[in-house]
Amino acid sequence: MVGKSTYMQQTALITLMAYIDSFVPTESTIINPIDPIFTRTGASDDLVSGRSTFMVEMTGMATILHQATEHSLVLIDEIGRGTSTYDGLALAY
Structure with a gap:
């Protein structure tokens, strides 16, 4: 992982660490209230269910957008x- 993927993981981990009152590697931190953290990273096909990689991605995105x-x-x-x-x-886009 390089660049944006690493940055996104870092953002999620620091947010989670702040919410459990763990050490956060910053001089000061302000975290606004957050309900669930949703991630959509990578996907592969689901041959058992007959769903393509694209269908798995779109189903995951639909779930995130609804919740x-x-x-x-x-x-x-x-x-x-x-x-x-x-x-x-x-x-x-």
């Missing part, structure tokens, strides 16, 4: 990886 609130932390990495480049770019 997230304005106070949720939502981290999405490489959405649309399981489809063509053109369609993946359309989803990302």
